[in-house]
Amino acid sequence: GAGVSQTPSNKVTEKGKYVELRCDPISGHTALYWYRQSLGQGPEFLIYFQGTGAADDSGLPNDRFFAVRPEGSVSTLKIQRTERGDSAVYLCASSRDGISGNTIYFGEGSWLTVV
Amino acid sequence: QKEVEQNSGPLSVPEGAIASLNCTYSDRGSQSFFWYRQYSGKSPELIMSIYSNGDKEDGRFTAQLNKASQYVSLLIRDSQPSDSATYLCAVNMISYSGTYKYIFGTGTRLKVLA
Numbered sequence: 001g002a003g004v005s006q007t008p009s010n011k012v013t014e015k016g017k018y019v020e021l022r023c024d025p026i027s028g029h030t031a032l033y034w035y036r037q038s039l040g041q042g043p044e045f046l047i048y049f050q051g052t053g054a055a056d057d058s059g060l061p062n063d064r065f066f067a068v069r070p071e072g073s074v075s076t077l078k079i080q081r082t083e084r085g086d087s088a089v090y091l092c093a094s095s096r097d098g099i100s101g102n103t104i105y106f107g108e109g110s111w112l113t114v115v
Numbered sequence: 116q117k118e119v120e121q122n123s124g125p126l127s128v129p130e131g132a133i134a135s136l137n138c139t140y141s142d143r144g145s146q147s148f149f150w151y152r153q154y155s156g157k158s159p160e161l162i163m164s165i166y167s168n169g170d171k172e173d174g175r176f177t178a179q180l181n182k183a184s185q186y187v188s189l190l191i192r193d194s195q196p197s198d199s200a201t202y203l204c205a206v207n208m209i210s211y212s213g214t215y216k217y218i219f220g221t222g223t224r225l226k227v228l229a
Contacts, residue, residue: 033217040123042203042219043159048210056210091158098214101147101166101207106158 002026004107006092012113013082021077021110025094032075033104034067035091043091049075050098082114118142119206121220129228134191136223138204141185147207147215148180148187153222154200162202163189194227201225 005024013019025032030051035043045059049069060066064082069075079086089111093104120139128134136150147166151159165171165178165187177190187206191198201222210216 035219040221042119042121042221045216045218048214048216050214055212055214056216058211093217101164103149103161103164104205104217106160108158 004092004094004105006090006107006110008110009108010111010113012115015082015084015114017082017114019079019082019112021079021090021092021112023075023077023092023094023107025073025075025092026105029094029096029105030072031095031098031102031104032069033093033095034075034077035093037089037091037109038087046077048098055098079112082112084114087112087114117220118208118218119204119220121202121204121223123221124224125226126223127226127228128194130194130196132194132227134194134198134225134227136189136191136202136204136225138187138189138206138220139185140187140204140206140218142206142208143182143185145206145208148178149205149207149217150176150178150187150189151203151205151219152200153203159203159219191225194225196227196229199225199227 032049034046048056052072089109095102095104153159179188203222204220
C-alpha cells in the first residue's frame, strides 16, 4: 500500500480481555517495528521484525505481549489479559530494510483504551 | 542514563525567531540520526535525517551532528505558529541481533507564539 495501515484505529476493551492490533506495512518494506506511546512520552520500542522473524523483541514489557509476522508482510500485535496500564497508542512503522540509515515511516496508530 | 535524552519543554519562541532543539544519545556506535515532528493526536513524520558530523540544511531546518559529543540538534529558522508540535529525536542503535532499531527520545514540545 501507499502508506503504513493500522487497524483498528480505536479500540476500547475491558480489563482482562484479549486484543489484536494489525499493521500492514508499505509494500516492499521488509523491516517492521512496533512502538507504544503514552501521553507526553516518546515512542517506546517494543519489537522489530526483519522479514518473518523477530530480530529484536527486547522491548516487549512482559509475556502478555506477543507479535507475529507469518508471511513477512502484515503483522499482528497480541495483548493477553489486558490491564489499564496497557492503554496507549500503539504505533507501527516500516522501512525498506533493517540497514542503518533507512527512514522509518509510521502508521496513524491504534489507540487502545482498557477500562 | 536514558539512551536518547531530550528536554521535554515546552520551549516557547516568538514567531520569526530561531528555535533550537537538542538531543544527546548514549551509544557511541550510532550512525544515523533523525528528527520527527508530531502534532497532537497524529503520528510522527520525518523532518530530517543526518549521518555525518556537521550541519545539514533543508529549507528552514538545519540539523547539526557532533558524534564526539554524542549530540544532535535541530534549528528551525523563521519559526511559524504551524511549527508548534512535539519534536522527537531518534537514533539508530544496533540491537542484540546485530540489526538496527530506532530509539526515540521523549520529545520536546515547541510553542511558537504569534
